[in-house]
Amino acid sequence: MTNTRERVPSHTDEQVNRRIRATMKRNVHHYSLHREEIPRRLRELDDEWDIERAIEANAAAIAFTGIALSATRGRGWLILPALVSGFLFQHAVQGWCPPVPVLRRLGFRTAYEIEEERQALKALRGDFAGSREGGSQALRAAAA
Numbered sequence: 001m002t003n004t005r006e007r008v009p010s011h012t013d014e015q016v017n018r019r020i021r022a023t024m025k026r027n028v029h030h031y032s033l034h035r036e037e038i039p040r041r042l043r044e045l046d047d048e049w050d051i052e053r054a055i056e057a058n059a060a061a062i063a064f065t066g067i068a069l070s071a072t073r074g075r076g077w078l079i080l081p082a083l084v085s086g087f088l089f090q091h092a093v094q095g096w097c098p099p100v101p102v103l104r105r106l107g108f109r110t111a112y113e114i115e116e117e118r119q120a121l122k123a124l125r126g127d128f129a130g131s132r133e134g135g136s137q138a139l140r141a142a143a144a
Contacts, residue, residue, distance in 0.1 A: 001092045005112045006021045007095025008051055008144045012104045020109055032137050044117050051100070051108040055091060058099055 002010045009017050030039050049057075067081025091097040122128065122138075 002095060004095075005110070006075035008100060008104070008110050009113075011094065011100060013101065016101075016104045020104070020107070020113060023025055023107070024113065024120075027117060028124065033123055033139075035124060042046055042118060042121055045121075049108065050111040050114055051103050052111065054103050054108050055088070055097065055099055059088050083130050094104045097118050 027041070031041055063081040063084045066077050066082075066084070069080070071078035087097040087099070091100070
């Protein structure tokens with residue numbers, strides 16, 4: 001069983017993983033040149049939904065819809081909450097369920113991937129003692 005940090009990326013097409021990493025690297029490089037914008041980007045990262053949150057919200061909406069439809073249109077609609085429960089369990093255990101590939105292609109990142117960008121930006125901003133030492137901004141960006 002894959003560890004929590006790698007379970008979603010390990011079930012994601014490598015091209016999608018590369019695109020997500022490249023976007024993060026471009027972001028860090030951009031903010032290395034525009035350090036005054038780092039606080040705004042950190043606030044954006046605080047508000048970014050990770051893939052877990054997106055899956056949970058999606059599952060809750062579908063389950064609620066299935067329950068509401070079963071109350072008004074017939075018990076057959078209970079299949080929706082049953083399927084969603086199975087998908088949630090599958091995701092918890094394996095890191096994959098049917099919405100994962102779609103959400104990853106839409107750019108949803110794991111909490112760890114979001115945190116990687118946050119820590120890199122904090123290092124660029126000088127939040128960590130070692131990040132203030134040596135080198136140009138380009139070198140600090142590469143190290144971050």
